[in-house]
Amino acid sequence: MGDVAWKIGGDQGEGIDSTGDVMATVANRLGYHIYGYKSFSSRIKGGHTHYQVRIADHPVRAATARTDVLVALTQETIDKNVQAVGPGGAVVADQAFSPALPEGSQLALVTIPMAQIARQIGNPLTRNMVAVGASAALLHLPMAAFSAYVSEKFARKGDETVAQNLEALGQGYTAALAQMPEGLSVRLPAVEPAGRLLLTGNQAVALGAVRAGCRIMAAYPITPATDIMEELVTLLPRFGGVVCQMEDEIAAITLVVGAGYAGVRAMTATSGPGFSLMQEGMGLAAAAEVPAVIVDCQRAGPSTGMPTKNEQSDVMAAIFGGHGGAARVVLAPGTVEQAYHDIGLAFNLAEGYHLPVIVASDLSLAEWTQTVEALPYDGIAVERGPVVSAAELASLVTGFDRYRLTESGVSARSLPGQARGQYLATGVEHLPSGKVSEDPANRRLEMDKRERKLATLAREYRGTEYMGNERPDVLVITFGSTVGAVDEAIGLSQGVGQVARLQVRRLWPFPAEEVLAAAQGAGAVLFVEQNAQGQLAQLAEMSGLHHARTRHLRRYDGTLFLPEEIQGAIVSALDLAAKGVS
Amino acid sequence: MAGTITLADVKTDEKSWWCPGCGDFGVLAALQKAVVDLAIAPSELVMVAGIGCSGKIGNYINSYNIHVVHGRTLPTAMGVKLANRSLKVLAVGGDGDGFAIGMGHFIHACRRNVDVTYITMDNHIYGLTKGQNSPTSDRGAKVKTAPEGSIEAPVRPLQMALAAGATWVGQGFSSNQAELVELLKGAIGHRGFSFLNVISPCVTYNKVNTYAWYKQVLTRLAEDGAYRSDDRQLAMARAMETDELLTGLLFEDRAAPSYEDQLAGFEPQPLSAQSLAMSPAQWQELLAELA
Ligand SMILES: Cc1ncc(C[n+]2csc(CCOP(=O)(O)OP(=O)(O)O)c2C)c(N)n1
Ligand code: SF4
Numbered sequence A: 001m002g003d004v005a006w007k008i009g010g011d012q013g014e015g016i017d018s019t020g021d022v023m024a025t026v027a028n029r030l031g032y033h034i035y036g037y038k039s040f041s042s043r044i045k046g047g048h049t050h051y052q053v054r055i056a057d058h059p060v061r062a063a064t065a066r067t068d069v070l071v072a073l074t075q076e077t078i079d080k081n082v083q084a085v086g087p088g089g090a091v092v093a094d095q096a097f098s099p100a101l102p103e104g105s106q107l108a109l110v111t112i113p114m115a116q117i118a119r120q121i122g123n124p125l126t127r128n129m130v131a132v133g134a135s136a137a138l139l140h141l142p143m144a145a146f147s148a149y150v151s152e153k154f155a156r157k158g159d160e161t162v163a164q165n166l167e168a169l170g171q172g173y174t175a176a177l178a179q180m181p182e183g184l185s186v187r188l189p190a191v192e193p194a195g196r197l198l199l200t201g202n203q204a205v206a207l208g209a210v211r212a213g214c215r216i217m218a219a220y221p222i223t224p225a226t227d228i229m230e231e232l233v234t235l236l237p238r239f240g241g242v243v244c245q246m247e248d249e250i251a252a253i254t255l256v257v258g259a260g261y262a263g264v265r266a267m268t269a270t271s272g273p274g275f276s277l278m279q280e281g282m283g284l285a286a287a288a289e290v291p292a293v294i295v296d297c298q299r300a301g302p303s304t305g306m307p308t309k310n311e312q313s314d315v316m317a318a319i320f321g322g323h324g325g326a327a328r329v330v331l332a333p334g335t336v337e338q339a340y341h342d343i344g345l346a347f348n349l350a351e352g353y354h355l356p357v358i359v360a361s362d363l364s365l366a367e368w369t370q371t372v373e374a375l376p377y378d379g380i381a382v383e384r385g386p387v388v389s390a391a392e393l394a395s396l397v398t399g400f401d402r403y404r405l406t407e408s409g410v411s412a413r414s415l416p417g418q419a420r421g422q423y424l425a426t427g428v429e430h431l432p433s434g435k436v437s438e439d440p441a442n443r444r445l446e447m448d449k450r451e452r453k454l455a456t457l458a459r460e461y462r463g464t465e466y467m468g469n470e471r472p473d474v475l476v477i478t479f480g481s482t483v484g485a486v487d488e489a490i491g492l493s494q495g496v497g498q499v500a501r502l503q504v505r506r507l508w509p510f511p512a513e514e515v516l517a518a519a520q521g522a523g524a525v526l527f528v529e530q531n532a533q534g535q536l537a538q539l540a541e542m543s544g545l546h547h548a549r550t551r552h553l554r555r556y557d558g559t560l561f562l563p564e565e566i567q568g569a570i571v572s573a574l575d576l577a578a579k580g581v582s
Numbered sequence B: 001m002a003g004t005i006t007l008a009d010v011k012t013d014e015k016s017w018w019c020p021g022c023g024d025f026g027v028l029a030a031l032q033k034a035v036v037d038l039a040i041a042p043s044e045l046v047m048v049a050g051i052g053c054s055g056k057i058g059n060y061i062n063s064y065n066i067h068v069v070h071g072r073t074l075p076t077a078m079g080v081k082l083a084n085r086s087l088k089v090l091a092v093g094g095d096g097d098g099f100a101i102g103m104g105h106f107i108h109a110c111r112r113n114v115d116v117t118y119i120t121m122d123n124h125i126y127g128l129t130k131g132q133n134s135p136t137s138d139r140g141a142k143v144k145t146a147p148e149g150s151i152e153a154p155v156r157p158l159q160m161a162l163a164a165g166a167t168w169v170g171q172g173f174s175s176n177q178a179e180l181v182e183l184l185k186g187a188i189g190h191r192g193f194s195f196l197n198v199i200s201p202c203v204t205y206n207k208v209n210t211y212a213w214y215k216q217v218l219t220r221l222a223e224d225g226a227y228r229s230d231d232r233q234l235a236m237a238r239a240m241e242t243d244e245l246l247t248g249l250l251f252e253d254r255a256a257p258s259y260e261d262q263l264a265g266f267e268p269q270p271l272s273a274q275s276l277a278m279s280p281a282q283w284q285e286l287l288a289e290l291a
């Protein structure tokens, strides 16, 4: 079938993560396409957790409702997940807890004494490796690839650990082979290694930031943004840069403003709670026209609301949050490749237009692994934006007009250290010179100047990505990581009707014309987004979209959108379109 | 540039918004004098100013000036300094700005030891918002938000700084110009985080902590020949004994490495002057590490 969903479940703190990572990494190296999805809660030990690895011979960018092979380390794993295992699938379980399938289940149960094998090997920690070995057998994946990776992974821990893990792998493999269920129909076509990377959105952001010349990163730890900081803490010093762990997010954003003001590419990364704290600082960047890049890895809730669950609910906060009148750009990548592209773009826009640029990521994009086609060197170009020249400064008769009124709204800045470039950068309303002024006419002129930058930018950059034929029966409008599940759902709907997809890549300035044009010829419009309010739909409506046949699919219960569910919504939207009345 | 800076170079043509007699005038004058004495070129000086009457000081000094949001001068100053370590970076603000809304940053700036100078203009009151309780207001001070007198113990900025690990701690008085200029020069010259609290009376809203009152109660460390400023414990004791009613250099640690000095891979050349170019080979190398 070319697409297998493997899942491992057990208690949190029992190495589920690293076991899933082994499966994902090896399958990726073999040349398969991976999507790795973890479900965990905000605690370190205890509580049930599972990790789904989709392994396919084509790109996959979403989790699936289906499970083909379920590895259970506790009875709870079976109880919670077995209903998703279809005919032809199998459950592999540790004999230690005397696993039982629900009464009447026809599923194959492969019972392996995982914990016992691990104990015999002399290292109880190798239990999960027994499970990996068993999985390799059931999925018909080559053991050699697993052995090679495991040797590499444990090399640092010494020969004995390597040998123990290899032994565990091998015993799991042999034990599963001996019990190969007859009805098991899981088979992946052979593929060739392709050298593709397996990355999370957070890794792509960190890599893209380095590629884009970011040199200062300031942040305060928060799931699901912390990885960005942790990646950069090793990367940036190699390029002379620094990561500063600050006392709070207010310090992080205001440090970024200071660095941006002084001419260095700087960024911060956070999630909703920290993003709220950054609002005033972003407003300062907007008013004082200082470049700043802010990554918001959205999640559900304040404080510890639903910190480990996906949501896309900071749309309005990103655009309109904080005090009034603060011009900013909000980008919304949906895939790992787009996250890389957008962080590069964010720095160029921030320095090109002298404003804060928010990259609105979300937990799924931030944390789940995807096989990545490429992060091309040329995918990011470094464009530093207008800075006044030394010659120009030298020839000035009066002071430097930092906030000169221009047609585009953009006015060249000077950088501290540049002789004769001194000016006052302030959140207070100011004259073109930077000098404080409460003159009403000047207020309008300077406010309009800042807003004009957004109009200029919207003319120069596209804000959406369209997939499908023109004038479709149904146009699905979505943003962020949800695009993966949407695209897969559209694939599943083939033959039922014409379905197209519009991904909003830039939430602000909202690409109204592009959205209106795409929706105009569509029979029906379906908004798919992960928040309760339909924030994307509201934005579109504010911008003039009033399609007579509009449907909404929203999810805000902390679980992921699955392609199967979206497919259902597409089918009902097709019905709506077929009714034809407008 | 040394020696070529005059007082005219460091002034702006902006008219002052302060009340006549405000202590902040004295801080401004002393700072301008210190900058001239140290021959810091206006383009090499960055003022990061807070919100309050005090924060307007940046508007009157010809320099790069970023007037930030209330309480956040220190992280911004840190950002500026890390971006361009050849600049002289001064953060300035009021007692509310620094010890109420900005207290978290203050403590962390002290322990980080980034090479910036923090000057607070302490009037024991919220000036710009017209006379509310400040974290340094005396117990019993009758202010708009404590009409029966403040029931809170005041913050002691010098002790806080010492306890938090600041490597240069001093206090000046806006009417004592000669001493203040020297203190400012010392603070700016210090390599690492220097904290100078300047007593700067508010003549409009604080009728208790007046010039006359301070002149009676302040003692000068310089007049105590036995005082040594290289001992943190001694400094702490002196600050406690005097209830911080003193002026002078309380403590300095010249040996402590600055934050920047300890950063791995952080070059002497300012980051802002470094090339951002990365070669395709470097990029491939990075990606290869992830395979
Ligand atoms: C976030 C925020 N809260 C409140 C204010 C209002 N505000 C402006 S200045 C100030 C207090 C100033 O007191 P201080 O720092 O002591 O400065 P002073 O005016 O006494 O020099 C306050 C509360 C603000 N600008 N921003
Ligand atoms: S209100 Fe007080 S602090 Fe503010 S300018 Fe007047 S005297 Fe100075």
Ligand SMILES: [Mg+2]
Binding pocket: B052, B094, B095, B096, B121, B122, B123, B124, B125, B126, B127, B134
């Ligand atoms: Mg005050």
